[in-house]
Amino acid sequence: MIELLGMSSPNVQKIQIMLEETALPYRVRRIDVWKGENFTSEFEALNPNRKVPVIIDDDGPDGQPCTVFESGAILIYLAEKTGRFLPANGTARYQVLEWLAVQMCGVGPMFGQYTHFRVFAPKGNDYAESRYRTQAVRLFEALDHRLGQTRFLGGEDYSIADMATFPWTRDRSGKWGGDWGGYRNFNRWFDEVSARPAVSRMTAEMDKVWQEDLVSIGTASDEIRDRLLGRGDFTKAPSP
Protein backbone atom coordinates (compact mmCIF):
# COMPACT_ATOMS: atom_id res chain seq x y z
CA MET A 1 0.00 0.00 0.00
CA ILE A 2 1.21 3.50 -0.84
CA GLU A 3 0.23 6.48 1.28
CA LEU A 4 0.07 9.82 -0.53
CA LEU A 5 0.39 12.84 1.74
CA GLY A 6 -0.99 16.09 0.38
CA MET A 7 -3.99 18.13 -0.61
CA SER A 8 -5.34 19.30 -3.98
CA SER A 9 -2.36 21.29 -5.26
CA PRO A 10 -0.93 20.56 -8.73
CA ASN A 11 2.17 18.80 -7.43
CA VAL A 12 -0.06 16.37 -5.55
CA GLN A 13 -2.44 15.94 -8.50
CA LYS A 14 0.48 14.61 -10.61
CA ILE A 15 1.03 11.78 -8.18
CA GLN A 16 -2.63 10.91 -7.96
CA ILE A 17 -2.77 10.66 -11.78
CA MET A 18 0.16 8.24 -11.73
CA LEU A 19 -1.36 6.15 -8.94
CA GLU A 20 -4.63 5.98 -10.87
CA GLU A 21 -2.87 5.16 -14.15
CA THR A 22 -0.87 2.34 -12.61
CA ALA A 23 -3.72 1.05 -10.39
CA LEU A 24 -1.31 0.75 -7.46
CA PRO A 25 -3.19 0.39 -4.17
CA TYR A 26 -3.02 3.71 -2.34
CA ARG A 27 -4.68 5.88 0.25
CA VAL A 28 -4.48 9.63 0.79
CA ARG A 29 -3.54 11.34 4.05
CA ARG A 30 -4.58 14.98 4.06
CA ILE A 31 -1.80 17.41 4.95
CA ASP A 32 -3.35 20.85 4.94
CA VAL A 33 -0.63 23.43 4.35
CA TRP A 34 -3.20 26.20 5.04
CA LYS A 35 -3.43 24.84 8.60
CA GLY A 36 0.36 24.54 8.93
CA GLU A 37 0.26 20.73 8.99
CA ASN A 38 3.45 20.59 6.91
CA PHE A 39 5.37 22.32 9.70
CA THR A 40 5.00 19.56 12.31
CA SER A 41 8.12 17.63 13.38
CA GLU A 42 6.46 14.41 12.20
CA PHE A 43 6.08 15.80 8.69
CA GLU A 44 9.55 17.40 8.70
CA ALA A 45 10.99 13.93 9.36
CA LEU A 46 9.42 12.83 6.07
CA ASN A 47 10.43 15.90 4.05
CA PRO A 48 12.97 18.34 5.50
CA ASN A 49 11.71 20.96 3.02
CA ARG A 50 8.21 20.58 4.56
CA LYS A 51 6.29 20.49 1.28
CA VAL A 52 3.74 18.11 -0.18
CA PRO A 53 3.57 15.67 -1.89
CA VAL A 54 5.30 12.86 -0.04
CA ILE A 55 4.66 9.15 -0.51
CA ILE A 56 5.31 6.30 1.89
CA ASP A 57 5.52 2.94 0.16
CA ASP A 58 5.36 0.05 2.61
CA ASP A 59 6.82 -2.19 -0.09
CA GLY A 60 9.93 -0.28 -1.15
CA PRO A 61 12.80 -1.42 -3.38
CA ASP A 62 14.44 -3.62 -0.74
CA GLY A 63 11.17 -4.93 0.64
CA GLN A 64 11.45 -2.15 3.24
CA PRO A 65 9.19 0.89 3.64
CA CYS A 66 10.41 3.77 1.46
CA THR A 67 9.57 7.47 1.75
CA VAL A 68 9.97 9.72 -1.29
CA PHE A 69 9.42 13.49 -1.54
CA GLU A 70 9.63 15.92 -4.53
CA SER A 71 6.98 15.16 -7.11
CA GLY A 72 9.43 14.54 -9.97
CA ALA A 73 11.35 12.00 -7.89
CA ILE A 74 8.08 10.37 -6.84
CA LEU A 75 6.97 10.03 -10.48
CA ILE A 76 10.29 8.42 -11.43
CA TYR A 77 10.06 6.13 -8.39
CA LEU A 78 6.56 4.97 -9.32
CA ALA A 79 7.51 4.59 -13.00
CA GLU A 80 10.46 2.40 -12.07
CA LYS A 81 8.42 0.44 -9.54
CA THR A 82 5.82 -0.42 -12.16
CA GLY A 83 7.91 -0.34 -15.35
CA ARG A 84 5.36 2.07 -16.89
CA PHE A 85 5.28 5.59 -18.36
CA LEU A 86 9.08 6.03 -18.48
CA PRO A 87 11.10 4.07 -21.06
CA ALA A 88 13.78 1.96 -19.39
CA ASN A 89 16.62 3.26 -21.58
CA GLY A 90 17.63 4.96 -24.79
CA THR A 91 16.79 8.32 -26.29
CA ALA A 92 13.09 7.92 -25.47
CA ARG A 93 13.90 7.81 -21.75
CA TYR A 94 15.89 11.04 -21.89
CA GLN A 95 13.19 12.82 -23.87
CA VAL A 96 10.69 12.02 -21.14
CA LEU A 97 13.19 13.15 -18.47
CA GLU A 98 13.90 16.38 -20.40
CA TRP A 99 10.25 17.37 -20.39
CA LEU A 100 9.83 16.23 -16.82
CA ALA A 101 12.73 18.58 -15.99
CA VAL A 102 11.06 21.42 -17.93
CA GLN A 103 8.03 20.93 -15.71
CA MET A 104 9.97 20.63 -12.45
CA CYS A 105 12.42 23.47 -13.08
CA GLY A 106 10.28 25.72 -15.29
CA VAL A 107 6.53 25.24 -15.32
CA GLY A 108 6.16 24.55 -11.58
CA PRO A 109 8.37 27.34 -10.21
CA MET A 110 7.46 29.99 -12.81
CA PHE A 111 3.72 29.39 -12.83
CA GLY A 112 3.88 29.15 -9.03
CA GLN A 113 5.61 32.52 -8.70
CA TYR A 114 3.25 34.07 -11.23
CA THR A 115 0.28 32.89 -9.16
CA HIS A 116 1.96 34.13 -6.00
CA PHE A 117 2.45 37.66 -7.31
CA ARG A 118 -0.92 37.72 -8.99
CA VAL A 119 -3.03 36.30 -6.16
CA PHE A 120 -1.21 36.50 -2.84
CA ALA A 121 1.29 39.38 -2.94
CA PRO A 122 0.34 42.93 -2.00
CA LYS A 123 -0.46 44.99 -5.07
CA GLY A 124 2.32 47.00 -6.67
CA ASN A 125 4.60 44.15 -7.80
CA ASP A 126 4.23 44.98 -11.47
CA TYR A 127 7.82 44.02 -12.28
CA ALA A 128 7.59 40.59 -10.59
CA GLU A 129 4.14 39.83 -12.01
CA SER A 130 5.23 40.80 -15.51
CA ARG A 131 8.47 38.83 -15.27
CA TYR A 132 6.74 35.63 -14.19
CA ARG A 133 3.96 36.05 -16.73
CA THR A 134 6.61 36.40 -19.42
CA GLN A 135 8.33 33.24 -18.19
CA ALA A 136 4.99 31.40 -18.16
CA VAL A 137 4.18 32.50 -21.71
CA ARG A 138 7.66 31.45 -22.84
CA LEU A 139 7.06 28.00 -21.35
CA PHE A 140 3.65 27.73 -23.01
CA GLU A 141 5.30 28.56 -26.32
CA ALA A 142 7.86 25.79 -25.72
CA LEU A 143 5.14 23.26 -24.80
CA ASP A 144 3.06 24.25 -27.81
CA HIS A 145 6.06 23.99 -30.14
CA ARG A 146 6.97 20.56 -28.81
CA LEU A 147 3.38 19.35 -29.07
CA GLY A 148 3.35 20.48 -32.69
CA GLN A 149 6.07 17.87 -33.29
CA THR A 150 5.03 14.98 -31.05
CA ARG A 151 1.76 13.62 -29.72
CA PHE A 152 2.86 13.81 -26.09
CA LEU A 153 5.58 15.78 -24.35
CA GLY A 154 8.05 12.91 -24.07
CA GLY A 155 7.35 11.64 -27.60
CA GLU A 156 4.64 9.49 -29.14
CA ASP A 157 3.76 7.78 -25.86
CA TYR A 158 2.00 9.24 -22.85
CA SER A 159 4.43 9.48 -19.93
CA ILE A 160 5.19 10.94 -16.53
CA ALA A 161 6.16 14.20 -18.31
CA ASP A 162 2.51 14.66 -19.35
CA MET A 163 1.25 13.73 -15.89
CA ALA A 164 3.59 16.29 -14.32
CA THR A 165 2.61 19.12 -16.65
CA PHE A 166 -1.15 18.63 -16.99
CA PRO A 167 -2.21 19.74 -13.47
CA TRP A 168 -0.27 23.00 -13.78
CA THR A 169 -2.21 23.95 -16.89
CA ARG A 170 -5.72 23.07 -15.71
CA ASP A 171 -6.80 26.48 -14.56
CA ARG A 172 -8.00 28.49 -17.57
CA SER A 173 -9.96 31.00 -15.52
CA GLY A 174 -7.08 33.41 -15.21
CA LYS A 175 -7.62 33.50 -11.45
CA TRP A 176 -4.94 31.05 -10.31
CA GLY A 177 -2.88 30.78 -13.46
CA GLY A 178 -3.42 32.64 -16.65
CA ASP A 179 -5.66 32.75 -19.66
CA TRP A 180 -3.79 30.12 -21.63
CA GLY A 181 -6.43 29.28 -24.22
CA GLY A 182 -4.69 30.24 -27.45
CA TYR A 183 -2.17 27.46 -28.02
CA ARG A 184 -3.50 25.08 -30.66
CA ASN A 185 -1.12 22.11 -30.20
CA PHE A 186 -1.23 22.49 -26.46
CA ASN A 187 -5.05 22.48 -26.52
CA ARG A 188 -5.11 19.29 -28.60
CA TRP A 189 -2.83 17.62 -26.03
CA PHE A 190 -4.79 19.02 -23.09
CA ASP A 191 -8.05 17.55 -24.43
CA GLU A 192 -6.45 14.16 -25.02
CA VAL A 193 -4.91 14.00 -21.56
CA SER A 194 -8.13 15.26 -19.88
CA ALA A 195 -10.12 12.47 -21.52
CA ARG A 196 -8.04 9.69 -20.00
CA PRO A 197 -10.13 7.78 -17.41
CA ALA A 198 -7.37 7.95 -14.78
CA VAL A 199 -7.08 11.70 -15.26
CA SER A 200 -10.87 12.14 -15.02
CA ARG A 201 -10.88 10.18 -11.76
CA MET A 202 -8.13 12.40 -10.41
CA THR A 203 -9.89 15.64 -11.41
CA ALA A 204 -13.23 14.49 -9.94
CA GLU A 205 -11.57 13.58 -6.65
CA MET A 206 -9.26 16.59 -6.45
CA ASP A 207 -12.01 19.04 -7.31
CA LYS A 208 -13.75 17.88 -4.12
CA VAL A 209 -10.54 18.28 -2.11
CA TRP A 210 -10.11 21.74 -3.67
CA GLN A 211 -13.40 22.80 -2.07
CA GLU A 212 -11.92 21.86 1.33
CA ASP A 213 -8.71 23.70 0.45
CA LEU A 214 -10.67 26.83 -0.45
CA VAL A 215 -12.23 26.82 3.02
CA SER A 216 -8.76 26.48 4.56
CA ILE A 217 -7.37 29.28 2.39
CA GLY A 218 -10.25 31.52 3.42
CA THR A 219 -9.89 30.79 7.14
CA ALA A 220 -6.08 30.56 7.52
CA SER A 221 -4.76 32.81 10.26
CA ASP A 222 -2.35 35.64 9.37
CA GLU A 223 0.42 33.71 11.14
CA ILE A 224 -0.10 30.55 9.09
CA ARG A 225 -0.46 32.59 5.90
CA ASP A 226 2.79 34.46 6.60
CA ARG A 227 4.70 31.28 7.42
CA LEU A 228 3.46 29.53 4.29
CA LEU A 229 4.27 32.49 2.07
CA GLY A 230 7.58 33.28 3.80
CA ARG A 231 6.85 36.85 4.83
CA GLY A 232 6.22 39.05 7.89
CA ASP A 233 7.76 37.48 11.01
CA PHE A 234 8.78 34.47 8.87
CA THR A 235 10.96 36.45 6.47
CA LYS A 236 14.31 34.64 6.44
CA ALA A 237 16.39 37.05 4.42
CA PRO A 238 15.37 40.65 4.95
CA SER A 239 16.44 43.10 2.26
CA PRO A 240 19.87 44.61 3.04
Ligand SMILES: N[C@@H](CCC(=O)N[C@@H](CS)C(=O)NCC(=O)O)C(=O)O
Ligand atom coordinates in the same frame (compact mmCIF):
# COMPACT_ATOMS: atom_id res chain seq x y z
N1 LIG B 1 9.26 20.96 -5.97
C1 LIG B 1 8.26 20.47 -5.06
C2 LIG B 1 7.29 21.58 -4.76
C3 LIG B 1 6.24 21.15 -3.77
C4 LIG B 1 5.37 22.33 -3.33
O1 LIG B 1 5.64 23.49 -3.63
N2 LIG B 1 4.34 22.00 -2.58
C5 LIG B 1 3.46 23.02 -2.06
C6 LIG B 1 2.05 22.67 -2.43
S1 LIG B 1 1.94 22.52 -4.22
C7 LIG B 1 3.61 23.08 -0.57
O2 LIG B 1 3.74 22.06 0.09
N3 LIG B 1 3.63 24.27 0.00
C8 LIG B 1 3.74 24.46 1.40
C9 LIG B 1 4.88 25.37 1.78
O3 LIG B 1 5.60 25.85 0.90
O4 LIG B 1 5.04 25.59 2.98
C10 LIG B 1 7.57 19.26 -5.69
O5 LIG B 1 7.42 19.26 -6.90
O6 LIG B 1 7.21 18.33 -4.96
